[in-house]
Amino acid sequence: MSELLLIDDDRELCELLCTWLAQEGFSVRASHDGSAARAALSGRTPDAVVLDVMLPDGSGLELLKQLRSEHPDLPVLMLSARGEPLDRILGLELGADDYLAKPCDPRELTARLRAVLRRSHPSQPSAQVDLGDLSLNLARGVASVGGEDVGLTLSESRILEALLRQPGEPLDKQALAQIALGRKLTLYDRSLDMHVSNLRKKLGTHPDGRPRILALRGRGYFYAP
Numbered sequence: 001m002s003e004l005l006l007i008d009d010d011r012e013l014c015e016l017l018c019t020w021l022a023q024e025g026f027s028v029r030a031s032h033d034g035s036a037a038r039a040a041l042s043g044r045t046p047d048a049v050v051l052d053v054m055l056p057d058g059s060g061l062e063l064l065k066q067l068r069s070e071h072p073d074l075p076v077l078m079l080s081a082r083g084e085p086l087d088r089i090l091g092l093e094l095g096a097d098d099y100l101a102k103p104c105d106p107r108e109l110t111a112r113l114r115a116v117l118r119r120s121h122p123s124q125p126s127a128q129v130d131l132g133d134l135s136l137n138l139a140r141g142v143a144s145v146g147g148e149d150v151g152l153t154l155s156e157s158r159i160l161e162a163l164l165r166q167p168g169e170p171l172d173k174q175a176l177a178q179i180a181l182g183r184k185l186t187l188y189d190r191s192l193d194m195h196v197s198n199l200r201k202k203l204g205t206h207p208d209g210r211p212r213i214l215a216l217r218g219r220g221y222f223y224a225p
Contacts, residue, residue: 002117003027003044007037007060008052008079013102017050020106026113033057038066045071048117050109051096053080053087061090068095072151073141075116079104092194095153098181099191115182120154129164131225133207136160145203155180156199159192163213163223170219196221 004026008014014030021028029046031037034057049067053060060078067076078091081102088099097116100109129136135144141157143150152160158180162171177185177192185192196213203212206224215221 001025001027002047002113003029004048004050004113005037005040005046006030006050007032007034007055007063008050009033009054009056010052017106017109021110021113024110034060034063037063041067041071045074047120048075048077048113050077050079050113052102053078053091061094064091064094064096068153073120073154073157075120075154077109077112077116089190089194092191093198095198097153097155112183116154119158119180119182129161131164131167131223134164134203134212136164143203146207150202152199152202153195155195156202159195159199159221160203160223163221167223167225170216170222172220176220 004021006014006017006028008030009032011032014032018028018030029040031040034055051060051064055063064076064078067074075097076095077098077100078096079100079102080087091099098112100112127138129138133146136157137144138157138161141152141154143152143160159176162176162179173192174184177183180195181191200211200213205211210224212224213221214224
């Protein structure tokens with residue numbers, strides 16, 4: 001049974017979602033502010049976190065930054081009552097694996113959580129992919145560039161793995177979204193682009209200055225060996 005930590009100050013919504021998710025086979029703990037969430041995370045680490053952008057004692061985005069620093073491979077799905085593009089972009093830039101605007105359909109939340117949890121347990125946990133000066137350890141979610149370790153989020157790790165499996169060959173955005181996000185992209189959905197942008201920043205360029213990840217208009221992304 002997967003354990004979730006739901007962080008949201010809307011107690012009525014938390015009660016509804018906890019009931020729904022429990023019926024779907026999840027074990028759910030709820031925290032209603034950042035302090036309670038930090039205390040919960042200092043104990044047993046959950047399998048995934050559902051985090052609201054707005055918390056009564058601070059921003060959920062600040063808590064996300066702390067989560068990414070202390071638990072880089074912990075799947076995090078953001079919620080926001082506003083659902084504004086800036087919130088989504090900031091959340092994804094800070095390392096959220098996925099994003100939903102409130103009010104959300106509990107069935108969609110369940111589907112998104114199951115997708116992110118499937119991606120967090122690769123079928124070959126000890127596998128490693130190597131190409132040039134870059135190595136990707138799938139079990140640890142860590143890339144090594146020129147001997148330097150680079151921590152990756154779950155989505156970034158899955159994107160990099162897919163690109164390294166076929167270097168030099170473009171991978172369609174929808175196909176890459178299915179691999180990395182477990183779903184299709186919707187109209188104006190920039191989630192995949194934001195994850196790729198974060199990945200580019202973390203990996204840097206090749207030693208000779210060439211970019212590692214390139215985009216081909218209408219064809220998707222590819223890793224340049």
